[in-house]
Amino acid sequence: MHFRTAIQSLAMPLALGVIAIYFAVKEPAFLGPRNLTQLIVEFSITGTLALGMFMILLTGQIDLSVGSGVGLIGGIAAVLVFQQGWPAPAAMGGAFVAALVLWTLMGALIVRQRIPSFIITLGGLLIFKGLFWLVIQNSTIPVSRGDAENLYSRLTTYYLPARAGFALAAVIVVVLAVLAWRSRQARAAHNLPDSSSSRAAARWIATAAAIAGLVAMFNQFRGVPLSLLVLAGTAVAVYFLTQHTPFGRYLYAIGGNEEAAVLSGIAVNRVLIGAYALMGVTVALTGFMTTAYSGAATTTVGDLMELDAIAACVIGGTALKGGRGSVGGVIFGALIMTALLNGMTLLAVAPESKFIARGVVLTLAVWMDVVFGRAKN
Amino acid sequence: MNKNPTPGSAPQHSSLDIGHWSLGPPLLEARRLTKRFPGVTALRDVAFELRAGEIHALCGENGAGKSTLIKLLSGIHPHGSYEGELHVDGHPVRFAGVRDAEAAGNADITQEFALVEELSVAENIFLGRAPRRGLPAFALRATARLRGTDGPSRRPGEGWRVDWLEMHRRAAGLLADFGLAVSPAAPVRKIGIGQKQLVEIIRAMDKKTRVLVLDEPTAALTGPEVAVLLEHLRRLRAQGTACIYISHKLDEVFAIADRITVLRDGASIATLAAREATVPLVIKQMVGRELGDLFPRRSGFTPDTADVGDKARPSAEAVLSVRHLHVAPAPGTEPFLRDISFDLGAGEVLGFGGLMGAGRTELVMHLFGAWGHRVRGDVTLQGQAHAAPTPRDSIRRGLVLATEDRRRYGLVLEQSIGFNLSLSSLRQFRRGVKLDLPAEQVRNQHFFESLQVKAPGQHARAGGLSGGNQQKVVLGKALMTEPAVVMLDEPTRGIDVGAKLEVYELINRLTDEGKAVILVSSELPELMGMSDRIIMLRGGQIGGEFTRGEATQEQLLHAALASAA
Numbered sequence: 001m002h003f004r005t006a007i008q009s010l011a012m013p014l015a016l017g018v019i020a021i022y023f024a025v026k027e028p029a030f031l032g033p034r035n036l037t038q039l040i041v042e043f044s045i046t047g048t049l050a051l052g053m054f055m056i057l058l059t060g061q062i063d064l065s066v067g068s069g070v071g072l073i074g075g076i077a078a079v080l081v082f083q084q085g086w087p088a089p090a091a092m093g094g095a096f097v098a099a100l101v102l103w104t105l106m107g108a109l110i111v112r113q114r115i116p117s118f119i120i121t122l123g124g125l126l127i128f129k130g131l132f133w134l135v136i137q138n139s140t141i142p143v144s145r146g147d148a149e150n151l152y153s154r155l156t157t158y159y160l161p162a163r164a165g166f167a168l169a170a171v172i173v174v175v176l177a178v179l180a181w182r183s184r185q186a187r188a189a190h191n192l193p194d195s196s197s198s199r200a201a202a203r204w205i206a207t208a209a210a211i212a213g214l215v216a217m218f219n220q221f222r223g224v225p226l227s228l229l230v231l232a233g234t235a236v237a238v239y240f241l242t243q244h245t246p247f248g249r250y251l252y253a254i255g256g257n258e259e260a261a262v263l264s265g266i267a268v269n270r271v272l273i274g275a276y277a278l279m280g281v282t283v284a285l286t287g288f289m290t291t292a293y294s295g296a297a298t299t300t301v302g303d304l305m306e307l308d309a310i311a312a313c314v315i316g317g318t319a320l321k322g323g324r325g326s327v328g329g330v331i332f333g334a335l336i337m338t339a340l341l342n343g344m345t346l347l348a349v350a351p352e353s354k355f356i357a358r359g360v361v362l363t364l365a366v367w368m369d370v371v372f373g374r375a376k377n
Numbered sequence: 378m379n380k381n382p383t384p385g386s387a388p389q390h391s392s393l394d395i396g397h398w399s400l401g402p403p404l405l406e407a408r409r410l411t412k413r414f415p416g417v418t419a420l421r422d423v424a425f426e427l428r429a430g431e432i433h434a435l436c437g438e439n440g441a442g443k444s445t446l447i448k449l450l451s452g453i454h455p456h457g458s459y460e461g462e463l464h465v466d467g468h469p470v471r472f473a474g475v476r477d478a479e480a481a482g483n484a485d486i487t488q489e490f491a492l493v494e495e496l497s498v499a500e501n502i503f504l505g506r507a508p509r510r511g512l513p514a515f516a517l518r519a520t521a522r523l524r525g526t527d528g529p530s531r532r533p534g535e536g537w538r539v540d541w542l543e544m545h546r547r548a549a550g551l552l553a554d555f556g557l558a559v560s561p562a563a564p565v566r567k568i569g570i571g572q573k574q575l576v577e578i579i580r581a582m583d584k585k586t587r588v589l590v591l592d593e594p595t596a597a598l599t600g601p602e603v604a605v606l607l608e609h610l611r612r613l614r615a616q617g618t619a620c621i622y623i624s625h626k627l628d629e630v631f632a633i634a635d636r637i638t639v640l641r642d643g644a645s646i647a648t649l650a651a652r653e654a655t656v657p658l659v660i661k662q663m664v665g666r667e668l669g670d671l672f673p674r675r676s677g678f679t680p681d682t683a684d685v686g687d688k689a690r691p692s693a694e695a696v697l698s699v700r701h702l703h704v705a706p707a708p709g710t711e712p713f714l715r716d717i718s719f720d721l722g723a724g725e726v727l728g729f730g731g732l733m734g735a736g737r738t739e740l741v742m743h744l745f746g747a748w749g750h751r752v753r754g755d756v757t758l759q760g761q762a763h764a765a766p767t768p769r770d771s772i773r774r775g776l777v778l779a780t781e782d783r784r785r786y787g788l789v790l791e792q793s794i795g796f797n798l799s800l801s802s803l804r805q806f807r808r809g810v811k812l813d814l815p816a817e818q819v820r821n822q823h824f825f826e827s828l829q830v831k832a833p834g835q836h837a838r839a840g841g842l843s844g845g846n847q848q849k850v851v852l853g854k855a856l857m858t859e860p861a862v863v864m865l866d867e868p869t870r871g872i873d874v875g876a877k878l879e880v881y882e883l884i885n886r887l888t889d890e891g892k893a894v895i896l897v898s899s900e901l902p903e904l905m906g907m908s909d910r911i912i913m914l915r916g917g918q919i920g921g922e923f924t925r926g927e928a929t930q931e932q933l934l935h936a937a938l939a940s941a942a
Contacts, residue, residue, distance in 0.1 A: 186815045187815050189815070190818070191819075192815050192819065240811075244814065245812060246803040246804070246812060249800065249803060249812070252792060253789050253792070253796075253800055256790070256792055257785075257788065257789045257790065260786050260787055260788055261789070262747065262768060263745075263747055263768050263778065263786050263787070264854065265771070265772035265801045265858075267769055323792070324791060
């Protein structure tokens, strides 16, 4: 157990380091602020989707439809903005509701009819793709009218001004301090042991320094990207859900042993539908960001993103059979996945090779998951 | 291992009646077999002998060691995992696995429904040994002509493709032999449960092994089907096949067996010639055990106070009351549990006994909301109707079940002890949408310590615990829900004596707190030692109800065994 966690917690930074060094040597611009900012936007997109996928995988289910869904939801919002002339927030709200409804229905279909999620979501992949092309009429629908900027188009192009970035960092650091302090108070009230206060302070200072450094780095180019804040918000929400609510416990329990979960009095169906509804939420967020990032809804938006999301989760230590995984791991996995794709694009690697590399990484990640899963039993 | 076994040490208690059997060495002989599992000695110095052309019955209570013995004989427990010797045809053998045993012409187990549901009856009968054929006739002729040889050299039963016609023809013959009216092409999942069992038996018999092992072959058969089966066994016996026959149904055993070996607590008690034995004698030898202080039932609800209590406590005060309950496995099927009625009072331990498949687990699973479709009958829990519940409803209403199969139904093995302990009780720790993790940890620690779970801490993985400690976690999870009624399904199965005592103490503590307990157990001494009342189930019905001290093991066994026909 300790050995395994040690390997995994070391393996990911190590892999990321190797990737970064390799690309940096081949193309120094890889680590330049311009590319790093771009990488962070792409990372936000993959990471947000992976966080939704994470909760699905935790229960031992899977969702193959999210790539098409990303295109469809982004496309609906684009059509509402560009063709119907809706204000961007309203259009995104409408598309968001559509995602929520679609994924709730899909979840309900999976649990009530006991159809394997693999099949239902494979059907979803095709259906959503078709609906997407129908909605955008196989054309290219920009996310804004003319050169006008709106919330939608700014999703991946807005950067916090330098001062706002630092102010936000300061707020986050203060909030972290308050949370840590309250947690210590609660543990003390129950006479539970805790790490020494100097260690806690040191950890807090280290976190604060890291956040400040990150903001400073972004400010070298254009500032903290808005999309990173979307990812951070999603990550915090998913972390809270999985670690601090009964719902999260139930996700782990269902994935670990569904029969035991039922007999433990868990409303398994409700929890699973909830997981799919949340997947819908992250699909909507990712859909908006992806479409905004490519500037318009075109037929290829979202292609194969479900596989990137799954790969990110599995690279990050999420078990495909469910019951194991962490938010931190998923974030790391998404970063590795994005760094690979971004670096290859930067090196102008041919698309065919990119496909193969993606496949190799996915296969490798799943293979490692199987090996680690076996080692446990 | 003893290198100088005493000659002829096998059936020490046997009144050897060799009758029509050959006088050569026994086909199969086990000498001083001892098999230990962690914490449990499953077999102790067991002697067993099987002669050609003999049907030899193995009798014993659940857990007496019958299955373990069979697994040794058939190589599932390989040589080296046990002490003692196995002899085939008088020569010592060391099976490294099932294949060795099969190569020795040896035992073939009919396990419970080892059929492939999606394949046809014929395919199942010939699984792994389908009749083959080579090239079709015209191709053979053509190749022969090309080679200039005389004619087609066709070898039946061999070749590189399945001979479907032959397979179906032979399957049809076997099915007709057994009077089984199913098509060889029918998928196994579509045939009845009794028919499945017969298909399995046909498969085992057709493999033409020298030793046929039938483990509870008639559990799902009707009277006429049993008669057909026994008739075929007699025919095989006449052909020289030896058979080890395991059944709880003593009337069958006496109808078919030549000799009977009784196992009890892992020891071979006696080998009797069937024609000299009687049903009461066999039952006595199956039981033959003194109740010691192993079962420390102490309770305000002894039989003496029970009389007083019954007067003082009107039946309306029963915590759990079941009336004329009929439960089917699924809507539209025949009820399996029939006309079950009982009351359970606070502070009382109600024991449920019965043979495998008598419906004990089904009953508690149904009351918990995890099995079956209620055809009719009423269940009242703490004064409220408890109709068509889910486990979630049951837990919220104060009825909880600690399941029999801990690893499958009880625990999330990959997660920590604490995770499992609080899994059913997270509602207690909710503060708004959030879990109060420190409060949860404190509560987990309380249960972890009071149950004396032996582990480095509540953060240890549940899957790494021993059986007894896993059981404690399952019990802890159930108890943390603060139930009024606790149902324990085989709470001491597979755990060592020390852990058993702790479970019994826990039951006492529960009843002291006024909780009602349902105890399901296969071990009669445990039932008698720990229950205030005992209900024996038989084929889904109540076979008898006894109060503490009233029943002897013989009476209980009779209630469980008495032939339903």
